Amino acid sequence: MERRRCPGKKAPDSPYMPDIYRLRIISNSEAAGDAYLLTLHAPQIARSCQPGNFVQLKIDFPGGGLWRRPFSILDSDGDNIRILYKALGRGTSYLTCFTPDMELNAIGALGNSFSEPGRLDSIVLAGGGIGVPPLYFLAKDLLDKGYLPENIHFFNGAADAGALVFLDEIADLGVSTYAVTEDGSMGIKGFVTEGVMQFLMGVKKTPVKKDTSLYACGPNPMLHVVSKLAEEYDINCQLALESLMPCGFGICMGCAVKVRDKNTTEGYSFRRVCHEGPIFNARDIIWE
Amino acid sequence: MERRRCPGKKAPDSPYMPDIYRLRIISNSEAAGDAYLLTLHAPQIARSCQPGNFVQLKIDFPGGGLWRRPFSILDSDGDNIRILYKALGRGTSYLTCFTPDMELNAIGALGNSFSEPGRLDSIVLAGGGIGVPPLYFLAKDLLDKGYLPENIHFFNGAADAGALVFLDEIADLGVSTYAVTEDGSMGIKGFVTEGVMQFLMGVKKTPVKKDTSLYACGPNPMLHVVSKLAEEYDINCQLALESLMPCGFGICMGCAVKVRDKNTTEGYSFRRVCHEGPIFNARDIIWE
Amino acid sequence: MMEKIDLSLEIAGKEFKNPIWLASGTCGYGEELADFFKLDQIGAIVTKTITKEPRPGHPPPRVFETGYGMLNAIGLQNVGVDEFIESKLPFLEKQNANLIVNIAGRSVEEYCSVCEKLNDASQIISAIELNMSCPNVTDGLEFSKNPKLAEELIKRTKSVATCPIIAKLSPNVADISEIAVASEQAGADAISLINTLVGMAVDIETFKPRLSNVTGGLSGPPIKPVAIAMVYKVYNSVSVPVIGIGGIMDYRDVIEFMLCGASAVQIGTANFINPRISIEIIESLKRWMESRDYRSLNDIVGKVRA
Amino acid sequence: MMEKIDLSLEIAGKEFKNPIWLASGTCGYGEELADFFKLDQIGAIVTKTITKEPRPGHPPPRVFETGYGMLNAIGLQNVGVDEFIESKLPFLEKQNANLIVNIAGRSVEEYCSVCEKLNDASQIISAIELNMSCPNVTDGLEFSKNPKLAEELIKRTKSVATCPIIAKLSPNVADISEIAVASEQAGADAISLINTLVGMAVDIETFKPRLSNVTGGLSGPPIKPVAIAMVYKVYNSVSVPVIGIGGIMDYRDVIEFMLCGASAVQIGTANFINPRISIEIIESLKRWMESRDYRSLNDIVGKVRA
Numbered sequence A, B: 001m002e003r004r005r006c007p008g009k010k011a012p013d014s015p016y017m018p019d020i021y022r023l024r025i026i027s028n029s030e031a032a033g034d035a036y037l038l039t040l041h042a043p044q045i046a047r048s049c050q051p052g053n054f055v056q057l058k059i060d061f062p063g064g065g066l067w068r069r070p071f072s073i074l075d076s077d078g079d080n081i082r083i084l085y086k087a088l089g090r091g092t093s094y095l096t097c098f099t100p101d102m103e104l105n106a107i108g109a110l111g112n113s114f115s116e117p118g119r120l121d122s123i124v125l126a127g128g129g130i131g132v133p134p135l136y137f138l139a140k141d142l143l144d145k146g147y148l149p150e151n152i153h154f155f156n157g158a159a160d161a162g163a164l165v166f167l168d169e170i171a172d173l174g175v176s177t178y179a180v181t182e183d184g185s186m187g188i189k190g191f192v193t194e195g196v197m198q199f200l201m202g203v204k205k206t207p208v209k210k211d212t213s214l215y216a217c218g219p220n221p222m223l224h225v226v227s228k229l230a231e232e233y234d235i236n237c238q239l240a241l242e243s244l245m246p247c248g249f250g251i252c253m254g255c256a257v258k259v260r261d262k263n264t265t266e267g268y269s270f271r272r273v274c275h276e277g278p279i280f281n282a283r284d285i286i287w288e
Numbered sequence C, D: 001m002m003e004k005i006d007l008s009l010e011i012a013g014k015e016f017k018n019p020i021w022l023a024s025g026t027c028g029y030g031e032e033l034a035d036f037f038k039l040d041q042i043g044a045i046v047t048k049t050i051t052k053e054p055r056p057g058h059p060p061p062r063v064f065e066t067g068y069g070m071l072n073a074i075g076l077q078n079v080g081v082d083e084f085i086e087s088k089l090p091f092l093e094k095q096n097a098n099l100i101v102n103i104a105g106r107s108v109e110e111y112c113s114v115c116e117k118l119n120d121a122s123q124i125i126s127a128i129e130l131n132m133s134c135p136n137v138t139d140g141l142e143f144s145k146n147p148k149l150a151e152e153l154i155k156r157t158k159s160v161a162t163c164p165i166i167a168k169l170s171p172n173v174a175d176i177s178e179i180a181v182a183s184e185q186a187g188a189d190a191i192s193l194i195n196t197l198v199g200m201a202v203d204i205e206t207f208k209p210r211l212s213n214v215t216g217g218l219s220g221p222p223i224k225p226v227a228i229a230m231v232y233k234v235y236n237s238v239s240v241p242v243i244g245i246g247g248i249m250d251y252r253d254v255i256e257f258m259l260c261g262a263s264a265v266q267i268g269t270a271n272f273i274n275p276r277i278s279i280e281i282i283e284s285l286k287r288w289m290e291s292r293d294y295r296s297l298n299d300i301v302g303k304v305r306a
């Protein structure tokens, strides 16, 4: 596996380094699908962040909690970044109570970014649950860079229609948007991987061959299936991984993921999801 | 030392027992002298509490804090109790952020109460710093019971005029009110004990002998001096003690204070400030 | 549905209606907690350590809050075994509380003499718990650090006492299973753990230790992971029941202990914050078991998938 | 005014500009933290444990948050001493970082061979810290539990190494001063403590341990009172400098450790939450000393009024 620094991560042409900021909250309110949308005034981060990057937020919720909490950047405009989050546990639930003009201590932007697909590829984005944010940012970024909306296929999966996150906003980008629900209450029935598989089967059958690039973010079992699909169909696939992250900037080795590594006697090594990731090539990951 | 149950503490004629309540906040706002006034809707406590009683509030401030925090009851009307507190540390500072209609988990009423003075005694109340609340409640209670306001002398001490707590409200009771400030910026100059001493000297010189009852609440060094004065002038003196209180209702033995005890071989024993107290006879306390 | 759930357990022939007990030193002799719930609802109440003679305990300050935990050095303040039998036992009997008496002494003889005195009341005592591990007084601790001494203590008290003996161990050792195994071999009917970890705090204003005794015992949530690791280790070393103690604040903590091998647990510091916590935990535990379709503690105890 | 305050200290002839160091395993090899501050500002950086051969470390999950603390079982993932010298040392040298290299091994020989290799770079290494105490791998721990082994390890490494040796002790022992004394007698130039406490946590949904390694090391605020008690005990047993570690989150914690005898401290878990914490602590410590009119660390170290 090459150890290249991915775009967004202190690329040689960018003087940007992650830093600690006190970010003012612009807004923090409910979005569709049980999710919340948080807008933070963060000029330094906004100007340099890339799809896949994340921030580590310090949420001092009552009763404690030691670590910061990692959140992907959903997108950025000149001065602000947005975060789309679900209130799953203690920290994220408490985060919903923060109101405009309060400040949040953040470290960012952290992590690497995606490699770009070929100009004419079919681009498949597969987000399960709260896996939408990095892919949304990627879709926006690709459109900015001139990729054609009709080449971008965004699969958004959830348990049911009510839990689908940010579906309208994705559709508003103009990309092909597919809802996938486990209970079939909207769109394709099944896991989000079901939708992706159907799409790949369809592509295979089309006479005009096109390369496909697959990007996915979601729970590990989903990413595992996605990896298998990518292998089966022999397509490029990048995954945005999650992990427990005590630090988020590479000093604790806690967020490790097992990757193939020919340079070690073991044939594998552990990489930091926060620092060499969170974006990995699917074929590098060793699933256990 | 007799082990009698003091009034307010499950007296045989009262079926009242301390309990755990979720109390609705009626108001919580700044009062004079850096203090805050908190009104809680607490019918069960309000109807049975006595001067000297306290409640244990659970304040889930960010970053933790395991124990509840004890606060004297300032007074009660039919349904509500009031608490007067200073924002000294992490818990009390966070308490200032609570707003009406939020709830506080409380245990109460806890602790014993004062013994009543003789009907015609000169009654001296000495509160240092945030020592005012139990004495204010006592003064109100005595007035309710028909004690004459002119017999009640309330000494209220603080570092300076600005830090004097609840002075106007005390004066409004109609009792003789004396401000004592360390820097002399208001009233008598010196520690609150200075004011008490001057008063006791004055009483000594008056031809008509009257018994004096002294009640004090404040920091330990102050209470120590008050005890010495009481001994010197040979008058009844009751102290409302403070202590670190892990539980507040008698099960941890953490809040102990050393008292004379002829029934033990050591000549002393440790009593629980929360349970046998917080009101003690000054002459029982062993100061170290 | 809830009725079908059986929370009971047995230790050395004694029945406990449920596995939620109150830890020694955190429930007095039951009198104060009886204001908050009926004592016969909980599995057992373990009394504050009783010694042969009454003890005044350490001077204040005796306690200090450390983040989300606390230090204590109470110094085994207690009324002594005679006064305990005379004035505390009758109340507990009247309340129908399932009673475990925790005892300590400066020597094996002292432990034995307390046991002997308690024999008269043995029909209302379910077990004696040996505090071999109080970090705040010199007695006890040695027994928990030296397997030979532990063995002697347990053999001797077993030969005297008419009710089961529970050995309560200290976490302040290199290998707790060594002491647990020695205790089991000497005849202990159950092992309870952990007592507090030795800790200290200093006031940086006055330069004085926060406790008059300088060091004290750390309890509460901070010690839970340590307690769980030790329960797991001891469970895998002995075959007598293991009783888990340390930092339990809710029913989830109880399940964690049970998965690692605790047949029962004791609630300590949490009683200070919520005197009704044990009752609430019993209810939540039942509901959780029901939701998972478990019928008895056997479905949980030791079932960690390590 | 601030200029008059002298935060420096000396250990075995090596000068440290201040007593705020970064603990092993919580600062990598300095590369990532250099994004947040200049490494030459802190007293020393103690590198992640280095072993003779590279080690992959334990599979995930490796970490778990426990209340206001955390468990870890990284498993000494490291690049091995050769790669360390080749690719990590040059960066640290360029940054002018005061460097302490933490090492471990499966045998005394392994420790010694790492020491030997480091000798070539000894002009830029202020000290070697022996990790005698990692609870997550079998190596190391025994050395910290058995005074005889500790003595042998230190004697042998001292005879090989050309720079001072710091013995880093485990808290998972019955009497830490025993090991400290043995270490001092064997020639250790300083004692650092504590490493993590053994802990465990279980997911009650899946019944699986939270760490792949089942148990791990507890760090952060929960262990501070334990660390302080041990530093105090060791300080009163040895005369070499003691370095305090465990749960330090701010300058007040540092002062507490120093009052109990720590000549210097290491910041561990706190770096994860605030990568600039060490720099902030140096500033606050200076301000506090100034406010109290203290000129040097001698005014604080060991000054607890117990």
Ligand SMILES: Cc1cc2nc3c(=O)[nH]c(=O)nc-3n(C[C@H](O)[C@H](O)[C@H](O)COP(=O)(O)OP(=O)(O)OC[C@H]3O[C@@H](n4cnc5c(N)ncnc54)[C@H](O)[C@@H]3O)c2cc1C
Residues within 6 Å of the ligand: A054, A065, A067, A068, A069, A070, A071, A072, A073, A083, A084, A085, A086, A087, A088, A089, A090, A091, A092, A093, A130, A133, A134, A241, A242, A243, A244, A245, A246, A278
């Ligand atoms: C790189 C990255 C990007 C992420 N982006 C987003 C995002 O854009 N939107 C979003 O809603 N969520 C995102 N997450 C997940 C988010 O960090 C967790 O939901 C959050 O940390 C949970 O915190 P809590 O206090 O609410 O949960 P807790 O009460 O602590 O625990 C609830 C659950 O969350 C898990 N969890 C706790 N801490 C972390 C952590 N540091 N990392 C991952 N999981 C954790 C626990 O294992 C537990 O299952 C991301 C995670 C990573 C690693």
Ligand SMILES: Cc1cc2nc3c(=O)[nH]c(=O)nc-3n(C[C@H](O)[C@H](O)[C@H](O)COP(=O)(O)OP(=O)(O)OC[C@H]3O[C@@H](n4cnc5c(N)ncnc54)[C@H](O)[C@@H]3O)c2cc1C
Residues within 6 Å of the ligand: B054, B065, B067, B068, B069, B070, B071, B072, B073, B083, B084, B085, B086, B087, B088, B089, B090, B091, B092, B093, B130, B133, B134, B241, B242, B243, B244, B245, B246, B278
């Ligand atoms: C019986 C009793 C009645 C009291 N009545 C009042 C009152 O009416 N109004 C009022 O303002 N204050 C009262 N206090 C004091 C009040 O309890 C403390 O100020 C409060 O607990 C401090 O909490 P904190 O989190 O703000 O402080 P922390 O940040 O925890 O510490 C700040 C300081 O407060 C002290 N402290 C912490 N916890 C306690 C505790 N449980 N008991 C006593 N001191 C503590 C600490 O030693 C420290 O010096 C009373 C105390 C007692 C024992």
Ligand SMILES: Cc1cc2nc3c(=O)[nH]c(=O)nc-3n(C[C@H](O)[C@H](O)[C@H](O)COP(=O)(O)O)c2cc1C
Residues within 6 Å of the ligand: B252, B253, B254, C023, C024, C025, C026, C048, C049, C072, C074, C076, C102, C131, C134, C168, C194, C195, C196, C218, C219, C220, C221, C223, C245, C246, C247, C248, C266, C267, C268, C269, C270
């Ligand atoms: C204030 C206090 C007093 C204690 N007294 C005793 C005691 O007398 N005997 C004993 O065996 N354990 C005693 N303990 C230890 C507890 O029984 C228990 O083992 C320990 O606190 C860990 O549990 P916890 O974290 O739930 O509190 C005491 C603990 C506290 C906090």
Ligand SMILES: Cc1cc2nc3c(=O)[nH]c(=O)nc-3n(C[C@H](O)[C@H](O)[C@H](O)COP(=O)(O)O)c2cc1C
Residues within 6 Å of the ligand: A252, A253, A254, D023, D024, D025, D026, D048, D049, D072, D074, D076, D102, D131, D134, D168, D194, D195, D196, D218, D219, D220, D221, D223, D245, D246, D247, D248, D266, D267, D268, D269, D270
């Ligand atoms: C994630 C992590 C990794 C650690 N790795 C090492 C290590 O490799 N070698 C070592 O001697 N100590 C290691 N430690 C222990 C720390 O150096 C320190 O002794 C301990 O964490 C206590 O300090 P703290 O509470 O400030 O974190 C590690 C600690 C953590 C949290």
Ligand code: FES
Residues within 6 Å of the ligand: A244, A245, A246, A247, A248, A249, A250, A251, A252, A253, A254, A255, A256, A272, A273, A274, A275
């Ligand atoms: S979270 Fe610490 S190295 Fe990745």
Ligand code: FES
Residues within 6 Å of the ligand: B244, B245, B246, B247, B248, B249, B250, B251, B252, B253, B254, B255, B256, B272, B273, B274, B275
């Ligand atoms: S505070 Fe627990 S006994 Fe008084």
